[in-house]
């Protein structure tokens with residue numbers, strides 16, 4: 001039987017490109033537009049207690065729309081599987097990019113780090129904390145733009161960003177001292193620490209706290225002591241110190257980070273967390289869709305607004321919008337008429 005009957009006619013499925021803990025990522029093609037996508041496949045009964053993470057990720061990604069957050073186009077749920085149709089990031093992991101170049105220059109690091117800060121500032125402005133920021137969760141698209149992935153651990157505390165979280169999660173190597181201690185913590189503050197580890201990895205090519213034994217790793221994190229290689233500039237060292245601050249109350253905040261001299265050096269303006277992608281109403285895209293499915297534009301837009309934001313119609317709209325933003329002609333296969 002066709003392995004993924006639920007995708008038939010909607011997405012062509014190609015090779016597997018990644019296997020995470022409870023998910024497999026395959027390359028795919030959105031049939032109606034011919035656009036490439038990533039298909040994250042999760043087997044329900046293999047998810048176990050990871051099931052809430054999937055629901056958390058879907059809910060978060062449905063809300064989030066930012067140029068540096070990996071876009072969710074569609075969610076298909078069957079009795080046995082979840083399929084998440086996600087933005088194609090052919091640049092692979094930022095981690096591989098760093099390893100390949102040994103380490104990045106200050107200018108290159110700044111370009112990537114500004115994009116991370118912009119994405120995290122946007123998350124925090126909506127009351128979300130990622131809580132699992134690490135190089136493996138930062139992908140690059142074809143234009144070397146950064147895309148944050150894996151919102152399975154992101155939290156939107158009920159009491160807003162000042163409410164304390166307790167679940168210890170994420171990977172120890174990037175975990176802040178208060179997380180390691182199992183103390184109560186603020187999602188926003190642990191994200192700043194993880195971004196400090198990320199910035200260190202960009203500039204140095206290795207991690208500030210690393211040890212094969214988990215006890216030694218924890219001891220190093222709690223000490224807050226790490227090497228400062230000779231090639232680090234003074235301003236880089238100052239910025240990293242302000243992020244890898246063991247006392248979360250003394251740690252730099254996301255707002256201060258957006259305006260930090262190291263971040264703004266060479267740029268005209270501080271990092272803004274304004275997203276430049278909205279779910280804005282695009283006439284040309286709606287005209288293209290209405291030509292195929294013989295519905296008028298308003299009716300299509302209405303259904304898009306009312307829909308769950310994770311159906312084939314939404315995927316088609318967003319992928320056409322992406323094509324337009326890349327200056328490509330809008331095209332739809334007439335066979336797709338029956339699907340939205």
Ligand SMILES: O=C(Nc1ccc2c(c1)CCNCC2)c1ccc(-c2cn[nH]c2)cc1OCc1ccccc1
Pocket residue numbers: 017018025027037038040070086087088089090091092093139149150
């Ligand atoms: O599009 C994604 N990945 C991806 C696509 C194309 C290519 C590569 C990678 C690099 C490998 N050579 C072929 C080119 C892609 C998109 C989203 C997600 C994703 C979003 N939430 N969770 C996962 C994961 C993705 O991948 C995982 C991956 C696979 C191989 C290496 C690096 C990364």
